[in-house]
Amino acid sequence: MIHGKYIVEPDETIVTDLNSQYTFTIAPDVRLDKIFDAIPSNSIINKGRCGIGGTYLEIKADRNSIIVIPTNAVIDSKCFDSTGNLLENHYVVRGKVEDFNFAELREFMSDDTSFKKIFCTPESLGKIAKSGYPLELLHNQWFILFDESHSTITDAYRKNMLLAFEYFFQFKYKSMISATPYRFSDARIQAFDSYTIRFNDFIGSIEIKSTPYVIALLHTILTSPDHFPSRVHIFLNSVKGIANAIRMANLKDCAIFCKDDTKNMNELDELRGYFKAKPEQDSFSKYNFYTTKYFEGWDLEDKNATLIVISDVNQLTLRSGISNKCVQALGRNRSKSHRLIHITNDRAVKVFTHFEDIEESTFRTAEDVINHYNAHIHNSTNNDFPADEDIERSVEKYCDKVTSTKEVTLSHFKVDRIINGNYCNQEYNHLDYIRQAWEKSHYKVTISKNYVPKIPEIPLRMKxxxxxxxxxxxxxxxxxxxxxxxxxxxxxxxxxxxxxxxxxxxxxxxxxxxxxxxxNINQMRDLFRKSRNNEAMQYVAEEYFKTHRNANVSTSRASDTLQNLYVKFGVMKTKGAIETPKKASASQLQTIFKEVKRTKVDKKYVWRIEEK
Incomplete structure (x- = not known):
């Protein structure tokens, strides 16, 4: 098996008792195959930017590989051609255990196909270990790559994702790669050699649009289509928020990319027709919306597109980490983008705690909670009383599987998730920290403060x-x-x-x-109708004068003409909840015209208008 090595000299090398650390400085358009002949084993690679060819490098490597990727949607984009056919020497592992064809996988792994590439999500990695293929061969003759390795920490809602590490560390040849890497606390990963890619120029320009009310500002952008020469791709991690944005802007030419489940489809309601199974050229529209399922890992080819990511400190689902999730989202396009925009607000608090300090305090807390739990379990076991379920729940976020009869040990990966969440959350403390997060990711940043008024929240039952x-x-x-x-x-x-x-x-x-x-709604309604009537009466007067000028008109005909004109020009009764036309009478001519003559002709009253 090839083990991978760099083929250009690093700018900086630091060798310690623990590992070796290499730094390379390159132009933004250089890809990883110009730096490595293959991904080095037992390494963690900070590739610096999205779309630099990390997955591609492993696909082309002359060795059998297991490539672990965050989502099935991303796997589809790597493993199937445009017609939906699986690429040569590729195999995809997914699906429920009870439905999975272990024999077929085992046969693929054992046949004489050269340089096999197996793709799976972290949750499906265990299926490979349980396929019946000899574990000694698997662990010693296959290379495993955790692609987008940061997602094991940033996707904290995926509880089973961390189980993949139980299998990962059994491989002799293994590596992790990401454009937005996380500093893992596990000693086994800290012993990996590290490779960091830096750039001698900006990889792009980003506009930070700061506003207290991000959805309101998004609306002003969506209703300005002339600002965008091509498609717009909006990363908004809220199906409800996406649906509201489409409804408010009355968008018709749009597509929605999110998880296909009942909850999301119910949220979209009449908009579910805009749902698309996966992002590809044939499914794009003028406006394209993505939840976090599509923030990373797939390639967009869309010249002159505008990419927008939305953050809001007031909504948990919209507090995606800038230095990982937001950077990943705006890094999707492999063609030159027209604009990259981050719409966000901040807490206006100039407080930022160093990563190391957050890490230290979080581990102290975790150890204290675990010690307390283990002492409680020890006492409950020895003294024959049931363990407190509330104490059990409090310790779950810091350790591996919790049982009511067994002491637990700290999970570095679970604690890492807490540390990452707390560290990234404070990026939103101040606009300066938002700017710094983008600058550290090699973007040229411009900031504008955008005024939009606060949208009122109006409950249905409010007076x-x-x-x-x-x-x-x-x-x-x-x-x-x-x-x-x-x-x-x-x-x-x-x-x-x-x-x-x-x-x-x-x-x-x-x-x-x-x-x-x-x-007062009733008084305003009456005033509104009266004001509108005053305007409408000008048209009534004009029309009546044209029809009956210098003519003797009977009372009934005058009334009928006025009534028809009231209906035509919307002259309404000023009182009453139901809007109905004002009842006309000939005598009202005296309030409409200055000179009205009322005389008798053949013993009947007639009305004559000689001037307005």
């Missing part, structure tokens, strides 16, 4: 006048800052559609009048 008050305050802020708000008029779309008539009242009456009447 009507309170709803009106919130809406008027929002509309006032929009109106007073119209020069600073891009797509000013479209921002009204964030207000509840069933209260759209309040916008009409606001535009007709103005906020001062609405405030004067304490936002």
């Amino acid at each position: 009507e006048s309170h709803k009106v008050k919130l809406m008027v305050e929002y509309l006032d802020e929009l109106h007073n800052n119209s020069e600073n708000v891009e797509n000013y008029s479209s921002m009204q779309d964030f207000l509840p559609r069933d209260l759209g008539y309040i916008i009409e009242y606001y535009n007709e009456l103005g906020s001062d009048v609405m405030k004067r009447y304490n936002f």
Whole structure:
């Protein structure tokens, strides 16, 4: 088996009793096959940027390989051609254990195919070990690569992912690679040689758009299609948020890439027709939305595309780590992008704790909790009383499998997940830290502060006048800052559609009048109708005058003409919850015209208009 080595000299080499550390500085367009002949064994590689050819290097390596990749969607993009056929010498391991064909896998591993490449997710790695293929051959003659290795830590919601490490360390030849690596605390990984790729220039430019209300700002962007010459790819880790963004902007040419499950489809509701199975050329639209399932690991080929990632410190699912998940998302495009945009807010707190300090305090806490739990288990076992379930739950996040009768030991990988979450979370403490996170990832950064007003939250059961008050305050802020708000008029779309008539009242009456009447919906309705009637009556007068000028018109005909004109121009009764046309009478002509003559002709009253 080839073991892999570098083929250019590193800029810096540090040799310690623990490992060797190599640093290379290259141009942004150089790929890994110009640095290594194959991925070195027992190493952890910081490849510096996405799309530099890490997976490709292992696929082309003259050795049997197991390539562990975070998601099946990414595996599909690596293992199948454009027609859906599995590539030569490739094999994909996935599916439920009870349905898996172990014999077929074992046959593939044992046949005379050269340089086999088996792909699996971390959760499926155990199937290979249980296939019946001789473990001695597996562990000593196969190379295993943890691709996008940071995901084992950043995807903390995937509990079974960490089980892969039980198999990983049994291999003699193993490595980990990522564009956004994590500093693992496990001593076995710390003993790996490290290879760090740096660049002699920026790998791209990113616009950080800072705003308190990120979804509102996203809306102004989505309603400005002329700003984008090609497609737009939006990384927004919330199916509900995606659905709301599409509805608010009234988008039609769009695609949604997320997990295909009942919960997500119910959330999309009438938009589920926009769901696409996987991101590929035939499935893209003008606007493309992705949840975290597609933040990393796949290749986008879309020249002049705009990529946007959304963060919000106020929503847990939108607090993706900048230095890993956000960098991965905006690193998808293998063609030159038109723009890279990060829409975000921050806590405006200038506090940042060093990684080492977070690591030390987290491990102290973990050890203390574990010691407390083990003492409790010891006492419950010796004194024959049941273990406290609450104590069991408190220790689960720090250790491996918990039972009520056995002491536990610390899991470095679980603790690493906590450390990573806490460290990345503080990147959002201040705009300066957000900028630094992108700069450390070799991006040229520009920052703009973007004003958008806060979108009011209006509960269904709120008192009507309170709803009106919130809406008027929002509309006032929009109106007073119209020069600073891009797509000013479209921002009204964030207000509840069933209260759209309040916008009409606001535009007709103005906020001062609405405030004067304490936002009383009935009084404002009456004032609104009266104001509209005043405008409409001008058209009524014009039309009536054209029809009956210098003519004697009977009372009934005058009334009928007015009634038809009231309906035509929307003259309404000012009172009442139900909107109905105002009832016309001939006598109303005296309020419409200055000169109205009422005389008797043949013993019947007639009405004559000689001037307006």
